[in-house]
Each structure stands twice: as structure tokens, then as C-alpha cells.
Amino acid sequence: MKFFSYSYNSENIFVNFEFKELDVLKEDQTFKKCGYLGPKGTYSEIAAMKYFGENVFLIPLQSISDVFEMVQSKEVDFGVVPIENSVEGSVNITMDLLFEKTDIQVVGECIVPIKHFLLSYENLDLTEIKKLFSHQQAIGQCSKFIKNRLNNPEIIFTASTANACEIIKDVQKSAAIGSENIVNIYNLKVLAKDIQDSKSNSTRFFVIANSERFTKIEGTEKNYKTSIICSPKHNKPGVLYNMLKTFKEKNINLTRIESRPTKKQLGEYSFYIDFEGYKEDKDIITALVKLEKMSSFFKILGSYPKWKERE
Ligand SMILES: O=C(O)C(=O)Cc1ccccc1
Secondary structure: OEEEEEEEOOOOOEEEEEEEEOHHHHOOOOOEEEEEEOOOOOHHHHHHHHHHOOOEEEEEEOOHHHHHHHHHOOOOOEEEEEEEEOOOEEOHHHHHHHHHOOOEEEEEEEEEEOOOEEEEOOOOOHHHOOEEEEOHHHHHHOHHHHHHHOOOOEEEEOOOHHHHHHHHHHOOOEEEEEOOOHHHHOOOEEEEOOOOOOOOOEEEEEEEEEHHHOOOOOOOOOOEEEEEEEEEOOOOOOHHHHHHHHHHHOOOOEEEEEEEEOOOOOOOEEEEEEEEOOOOOHHHHHHHHHHHHOEEEEEEEEEEEOOOOOO
């Protein structure tokens, strides 16, 4: 597996990047490694820095799927992946990989306010932009700005916001949507600030680890959340009601419920449920045992401390 490696000049300005084999890092065991959707300057990187501070070696990867694979194969200790946005909703690729991949657990969450910038290597008027590049989520979160302020540019989805900034280097009359962090990394010009439709736009990220990495935490954990996925066994009236009733019976507070198609048959869904509490609390075990009996597919993704902004 390869990762992005960066070089900087004497003034600490980003010059270039290349792909390197991860083996070069294997010898350095002092730092824990955390993979994220790269290259440098993505919102995923901001989330990883916010969550871990200086405590990990950050490894930018080419896709969210690579982040899962690197955690699965234990080439990195952690991964940070976007899971949902306050405007655009779920990040489907992450939802699907959480369903499909084995040996993955969720060990943390992190919420990042998203402020989008319109960036280019050229000094363009907004109406001169012919091609606009960014991650699908970023384009969706700025749809009003794009419609009202730009002159109908061609929209090109990229693997990440930072990837868009790399691509536009070679494309005339082009711009990218990305974070403020990226401006200095790539020496970009800011054409417009704060262009997201909602001023309170924020994205929630999951911190994932290999299931083998952690032993059980003893005792009742306060201020924890747990995430699960379940698909009802039978498609008949009241199935979802009965599933949710198990939470009500034990006074468990749900914080999120989302459905995704099972991809087996039209009309069949899996439910992604987040709730307050630790997976080994007595009441939660009782509710989950009951829920598992009603399910054809059941998976506990993990328990993790609720995100709290650090001072
Ligand atoms: O492309 C990025 O920067 C990402 O980390 C994915 C993303 C894109 C837009 C909002 C939040 C996360």
C-alpha cells in the first residue's frame, strides 16, 4: 500500500509530493500511525489533527476504502473517516464499508465545523470559472453559491477536496472548493470565503481501529455512545417499531437512526443506530440481545466517548 509523502523548501513551503511504500515507516514504531483521506489539507486531516493532536503520525491515503483496508491489515493503528454531514447527510461509502468490512471497530468520534473556500491558482472573477473541482460532499454543501454566483461551470467530482486542489494546477480557468488550511499548502488564491450554504455546516468523523487492538474496558462508562447496524429478519408490519421498542424499554436514548438499502432486494434496509451508553452496560446488553434475535444481520460497531470540544 502506498501513501503520499511531501517535500518542503527551506521556507517550509510545500514543493511536491510523491507516493511512497509504507515500508519506509515500518521501522519507526514510536508513533502510532493514523490513516486518513488525503492528500494533505483535507477536512479528514483536520479531524485527525483535532482528535489526536500531536500524538500520531498522520498518513494521507488515496481513498476512504484504503483507510479501511490499512486499518484491517494493521498497517496503521487508526483511521479517520467522514460519516455524516449536517447538510448533506450520510457519507454512503463509509456507511457501506462499516457494513461490509470485518475486523473494524469504531473507537472515537470527532465533529469538525466545515467552512468552504473557493480556490484557484489564477486570479479569476467568479463568472470566469469554467471548471469547478471538489469532493461530492463539498459541491453539495455549496450548491446555492454555485448556482447563484458562478456562471454554470462544469462540475467535476474528485476523491477529496485537496485532490481537487492538485488537479486544478494543470487546468486553465478552473477552481476548487476546499478548506482554509489548504491555501498555504498549495499556494492558492482565495476567490471567495465561507461559501457553504449553511453557516452551521459540520461533519462528524469516526475514528476506527482494528478489532484486535483493544481489550474490554471494565465498568460502566459514562458519556459513551454506541453504534450498531441491524437488518430486520422479517419484512412485516411493526418490525421497526418492535426493534425501537427495545431501546425505549431500557430507557436508552437514540442519537441517530439512518437506513441504507441492503443491496439484496429493493425495499430491504439495514438500520444504522447510535445511542447513548456503553456496549457492556447491563441494560444495553439486554436490549442488544433482544434486538439481535429480531435481526438477520447484526453488528456492534463499537462504543466510544461522546465528542467534546477540547479547550
Ligand atoms: O475531501 C475532504 O476534504 C474530506 O475529508 C471529505 C469531506 C469533504 C467535504 C466535507 C467533509 C469531508
